[in-house]
Amino acid sequence: MIELSGLSGKTVVITGAGGMLGRAFSEALSDVPNVRVEAKTRQDMDVTDRDRVLALADLDPDIIIHCAATVDAEGCETNPENCRRIQVDGTVNVADLASSTGAQVFYPQSFLIFDGSETPIVETTPPAPMSTYGQCKLNAETALRDRVPDALVVRMAGFFGGDEKDKNFVGKFVPHMFKLIGEGVSEFAVGDRVWQPTYTLDLARNGLVLLAQGKGGIYNMSCHGQASFYELAAACVSELGLDGRMSIIPTTEAAVAGSEKAARPAVGVMENRRMISEGLDRQRPWREALAEYLNRPYFQTMSADRLPENS
Ligand SMILES: NC(=O)c1ccc[n+]([C@@H]2O[C@H](COP(=O)([O-])OP(=O)(O)OC[C@H]3O[C@@H](n4cnc5c(N)ncnc54)[C@H](OP(=O)(O)O)[C@@H]3O)[C@@H](O)[C@H]2O)c1
Numbered sequence: 001m002i003e004l005s006g007l008s009g010k011t012v013v014i015t016g017a018g019g020m021l022g023r024a025f026s027e028a029l030s031d032v033p034n035v036r037v038e039a040k041t042r043q044d045m046d047v048t049d050r051d052r053v054l055a056l057a058d059l060d061p062d063i064i065i066h067c068a069a070t071v072d073a074e075g076c077e078t079n080p081e082n083c084r085r086i087q088v089d090g091t092v093n094v095a096d097l098a099s100s101t102g103a104q105v106f107y108p109q110s111f112l113i114f115d116g117s118e119t120p121i122v123e124t125t126p127p128a129p130m131s132t133y134g135q136c137k138l139n140a141e142t143a144l145r146d147r148v149p150d151a152l153v154v155r156m157a158g159f160f161g162g163d164e165k166d167k168n169f170v171g172k173f174v175p176h177m178f179k180l181i182g183e184g185v186s187e188f189a190v191g192d193r194v195w196q197p198t199y200t201l202d203l204a205r206n207g208l209v210l211l212a213q214g215k216g217g218i219y220n221m222s223c224h225g226q227a228s229f230y231e232l233a234a235a236c237v238s239e240l241g242l243d244g245r246m247s248i249i250p251t252t253e254a255a256v257a258g259s260e261k262a263a264r265p266a267v268g269v270m271e272n273r274r275m276i277s278e279g280l281d282r283q284r285p286w287r288e289a290l291a292e293y294l295n296r297p298y299f300q301t302m303s304a305d306r307l308p309e310n311s
Contacts, residue, residue, distance in 0.1 A: 004032050006212035011036040013061040013103075015047055015094060016068030020162035021108055024200035025065050028208055042068065047090030053097050061103040063211055066094045071167075073112065073133040073262035080132045084139070091140035095147035104216070105144060105151040106207060111158070111195075111222070113138045116265025122273045123155070123218045131262035150216035154207060157222035157270055160290065161200025163298035169229060170197070170290070174236055174299060178306040181245050188246060190233040191253035194267045197232050198223040199289035206275070206282040213280065220270045223286035229253075235287055239294045240303055 012029060016022045017039035026039045038059055045052050047068040069087055070076065076083035091107070098105045113135075114121050115128040129135040144151050160170035173190075180188060203221055210219060227235070230250040237246050253266065275281040293299070 001032070003209055004212045006214065007032055007063075007208065008034045010062040011038065011059060012063045012065060013056060013059060014039045014065045014067060015045065015090075016066070017041050018043070018165070019067055019069075019071075020159050020165050020168070021200050021203065022065075022067035023162050023165060024204035025067065025207070028201060028204035032208065047093055048085050050089075050093045050096075053090075053093040054100065056097055057101050061097075061101055063104050063106065064094055064098055065106040065207070066091065067108060068094075069108075069137070071110075071133070073131055073264070074260065076133040076136065077131065077261040080136075083132055083136045087133075087136040087140040088143055092143050092147070095144045095151070098148050098151070104211065104214075105148050106211060107141060107144055107151055107153045108203075108207075109141055109153050109155040110134065110137050111155060111268045111270055112264060113141070113155070114265060114268065116267045116269075119267060120269050120271035121155075121220065122271050123220055130264060133262055152210060152216050153218045154203075154210070154221045155218065155270065156203055156220075157196035157198040157268065159200050159203070160197055160293055161203075163296060169232060170236060170293070173233055174240070174294070175302065177233075177237065177242070177246055178302060181242070182306060186246055187249055188233070189249045189251040189256060190228075190230040191251055191256040192228045192230055193253040193257075193264070194226055194228045194269065196222040196226050196269060197286045197290060198283070199286075199293055201293075202283055202289050206280070209280055209282055210275075215278075215280075217274075219274050220272050221275065221283065222270045222272060223283050223289060225285050225287070226269045227286055232286075232290075235290055236294065239291050240299065 018041035029037050113127040234248040272281045
């Protein structure tokens with residue numbers, strides 16, 4: 001907690017506070033003494049509503065953690081204007097709020113601004129978005145850095161976290177697996193795309209460390225290690241004690257993701273080079289973080305409810 005003492009007395013605004021990362025920041029900040037947290041969900045404040053965003057100057061924020069975004073990469077392909085409006089216009093509004101108040105901005109960037117042709121991705125790797133989502137996120141980062149040159153831009157790997165708000169692989173796969181087991185299915189095929197499953201709470205805690213140190217510029221932040229989706233699925237099965245009831249069958253990504261509209265890298269692996277060099281890397285191996293996540297009441301209750309005979 002000493003390393004977070006730089007946050008004491010600060011007012012922190014979170015946009016998109018109802019989402020996976022926004023909730024993790026609220027949870028992580030609840031452990032930090034003497035911090036005023038203003039967590040704004042989409043219902044509280046739409047970031048495309050410029051007047052509402054600029055009116056937050058009344059709160060005199062020291063830090064704005066800007067988690068509001070549309071992360072539906074498929075939806076961004078079919079409605080690119082909506083994607084641009086939320087990612088880019090919304091971020092410009094937040095940047096202008098920061099400029100008018102002197103607040104620091106934390107911007108969670110996606111590794112999907114890269115095409116995966118360079119491994120590992122480091123902070124100096126040139127972005128090469130493959131999708132509308134990636135391109136708009138990159139445009140948002142550029143617009144932010146033009147307006148707030150010292151903004152803290154943290155490029156993150158794919159998430160798990162957020163319990164019922166988890167719309168990524170783990171959040172969808174685990175309930176689906178329970179459903180399949182309940183239907184008597186004992187095999188499930190998962191693809192071989194290799195990313196870095198990273199826990200939102202680890203990201204939030206490490207993000208607060210950077211903010212408490214007054215850091216700015218670009219950092220990479222991902223779990224330690226990498227995993228194919230097949231390995232991630234098998235780890236979920238194993239961590240939930242279901243090895244004898246569900247077998248995960250490896251297959252090619254093309255076989256399971258054939259209808260995707262948004263292109264994604266087959267391999268997306270980052271190195272936290274700057275955090276390591278500055279002694280600020282607090283990330284864990286993905287498997288250790290996954291075990292902690294699946295031990296939360298949300299998943300444990302799901303396990304007990306759906307498989308009562310499996311006590
Ligand atoms: N998910 C990943 O694996 C991942 C990886 C790297 C970086 N990131 C980045 O991390 C950030 C947070 O992502 P996340 O995974 O936490 O997404 P999330 O769970 O969808 O959270 C985003 C939140 O923003 C809200 N939102 C959407 N449009 C808004 C608007 N116009 N005004 C205000 N709020 C709005 C959403 O509300 P509704 O749900 O009501 O729409 C949602 O609560 C994003 O910038 C994303 O690009 C995500």
